Amino acid sequence: GAGVSQSPRYKVAKRGQDVALRCDPISGHVSLFWYQQALGQGPEFLTYFQNEAQLDKSGLPSDRFFAERPEGSVSTLKIQRTQQEDSAVYLCASSLGGTGIKNIQYFGAGTRLSVL
Amino acid sequence: AQSVSQHNHHVILSEAASLELGCNYSYGGTVNLFWYVQYPGQHLQLLLKYFSGDPLVKGIKGFEAEFIKSKFSFNLRKPSVQWSDTAEYFCAVNEFTGNTPLVFGKGTRLSVIA
Numbered sequence: 535g536a537g538v539s540q541s542p543r544y545k546v547a548k549r550g551q552d553v554a555l556r557c558d559p560i561s562g563h564v565s566l567f568w569y570q571q572a573l574g575q576g577p578e579f580l581t582y583f584q585n586e587a588q589l590d591k592s593g594l595p596s597d598r599f600f601a602e603r604p605e606g607s608v609s610t611l612k613i614q615r616t617q618q619e620d621s622a623v624y625l626c627a628s629s630l631g632g633t634g635i636k637n638i639q640y641f642g643a644g645t646r647l648s649v650l
Numbered sequence: 651a652q653s654v655s656q657h658n659h660h661v662i663l664s665e666a667a668s669l670e671l672g673c674n675y676s677y678g679g680t681v682n683l684f685w686y687v688q689y690p691g692q693h694l695q696l697l698l699k700y701f702s703g704d705p706l707v708k709g710i711k712g713f714e715a716e717f718i719k720s721k722f723s724f725n726l727r728k729p730s731v732q733w734s735d736t737a738e739y740f741c742a743v744n745e746f747t748g749n750t751p752l753v754f755g756k757g758t759r760l761s762v763i764a
Binding site: 537538565567569574575576577578579581584590593621625627628631632633634635636637638639640641642646 | 654656659683685686692693694696697699701723740744746747748749751752753754756757
């Protein structure tokens with residue numbers, strides 16, 4: 535596709551429910567990043583992949599958060615046993631990977647998660 | 651650890667006024683610098699970037715930013731704002747080697763009134 539695509543755009547979950555958020559990066563982009571954006575804040579890093587390898591997951595807030603990118607393209611962020619504090623916009627970004635303009639990250643529209 | 655500080659939380663300007671949004675970063679090494687913009691209801695879009703070379707960079711829609719290494723700053727400017735510039739503006743950095751996560755500031759909300 536022309537840009538980074540995320541689905542669903544909106545997700546309402548009951549506390550304790552598991553959710554899965556999907557990201558389709560720009561075709562050919564090697565690097566894929568997940569960020570969490572709380573209301574009134576800037577995006578904060580969660581995890582990132584280079585192809586199918588998860589190179590850094592230091593930003594995942596707890597072991598309830600899990601991300602995968604099994605074939606080096608589409609990625610899924612899974613949150614188990616959702617809590618109210620998980621309510622946020624989850625952003626996905628992709629880049630060609632490298633220096634200079636290959637370093638530019640392109641963002642999807644995000645998934646707004648509301649946990650009731 | 652890297653951090654980014656944006657000085658203004660909410661800025662209100664009249665059309666044709668000049669704009670300057672502050673951004674300071676903290677990092678011990680060489681960085682790439684970015685300004686992203688988020689228009690109401692839209693996704694984050696790149697406004698401009700600095701990798702190396704001329705510290706004065708020009709972006710889309712008449713925006714520019716100046717990298718001052720000694721001040722660890724990358725302030726965003728526009729000589730004359732328009733109503734359509736109403737948006738949230740985020741400053742971000744990552745390591746010069748690239749392919750690393752962005753560290754964002756908290757953002758500045760710009761409201762331009764007629």
